[in-house]
Amino acid sequence: MPTTAEPAFWNVEAQAMPVSVRRELQLKRLQEAVDVAAEAPFYGRRLAATGVRPNDIASLDDLQRIPVITKDDLRRSESDNPPLGDYRVRPLSDAVRIGMSSGTTGKPTTMLWTKHDLDVECELSARNHYRMGIRPGMVLVGAHPGYLNGGQSMQQASYDYMGCLLVSIGPPESLEAAERALRSIAGLPVDRWQLFPAALQRLREAAERIGFEGLPDAETGRAESQYDKISAGQECVAYLGSTCGMSPGAHLAEDHAIVEVLNPHTGAPVPEGRRGQLVVTSLNRDNPMLRYNVEDIVRVESTPCPCGETTRRGFFEGRTKDIVSVGDRAVLPIDVAKALPAGTEYVILRHDSPTDELHVRIEGPIDGIDPDRIAATAGVPVVIEWVHVGDLPRAAYKAQRVISAT
Secondary structure, eight states, rough: OOOOOOOOSSSHHHOOOOHHHHHHHHOOOOOOOOHHHSHHHHHHHHHTTOOOOOOGSSSGGGGGGGGBBBBBHHHHHHHHHHTTOOOOSGGGGGEEEEEEOOOOOOOOOOEEEEEEHHHHHHHHHHHHHHHHOOTTTTTEEEEOTTBBBHHHHHHHHHHHHHTTTEEEEOOOSHHHHHHHHHHTTTTTTOEEEOOHHHHHHHHHHHHHHHHHOOOOOOGGGGGGGGOOOOOOOOOTTTTEEEESSSSEEEEEEEEEEEEEOOTTOOOOOOOOOOOOOOOEESSOOOOOOOSSEEEEEEEOOOOOOTTTSSOOOEEEEEOOOOEEEETTTEOOHHOOOOSSOTOOOOEEEEEESSOOSSSEEEEEEOOEEEEEEEEHHHOOOOOEEEEETTOOOOOSSSSSEEEEOO
């Protein structure tokens, strides 16, 4: 009996679009985004200060004439024009969803979605999840924070759009909370666990205590798994990309975003494959973001992928705030994690004064941890401090891997 082959992509027209056609679409949508954004006082002032008018955008290169903005700029806008700032075009009455940023880099900012902007995010999330093997009808477990944090509500909307059932257990704030969550869902036919590594690690510890089976194995928490997804934040493009599994890195949603990787000191584009700051312009939005510095460190590659998708791939290397300077080298947690067994608990110590050694605190000692390998991966001399298992703090959502040495 003939069968219908499963589609290779969620949206073949967008994901396999010829590069030249996508660039034409990017330019058209960039011109529209600048024209729309100029209606917001925040962007109107910034464009006027640099002498850029919407009709000056004649090529993608003209994007670099627009000033880069940061989360602090958004905070100031909200402080000066409470409570929502003046950087959005659409009024509150057009919004269908509200959320707050996590505040991991400072005071949280407010996020608003119109129906159109939420639909765009749901479409991009479906592409992301389909690449990673998720299909309509699956049962998934998530542990994002809810309430004013936008993570859980966005995850819920995304899986609703795709036709999946999301079982949201909330962040495992303690081992006891993790145990209660696992007991409550015992017996459900779970197809996938969609968890941050920190939440997965705590749930795994709880599962061992109560004999719960079915959690992903430790390899799911390998360091390189952070390359599987990339985001520009919920205020810009939450579901910026994901991996297809055939090539490392996350395919970028370049029909809905222009991605730049810039030198954090000069603001100039870095060569392909080199680390730099992620700067994203959202396209086809009611409330666009122009050249938003996500304050993440990434790299981008454009080599063809065997899957047939024609977009570039992005690699999330870490947060700018987590850079630890050792000599003349900028070290990120992933530079250490790559040399550790999956699931190892560790932190990097940041010193107030310059240092020529990287100080790492690790729970153990654990078989398979080689200090020389850590030094080779990080590219700097390493000093390891061993602590007992359980001594390092556990995170329920996103792990904090860099702490002060004092």
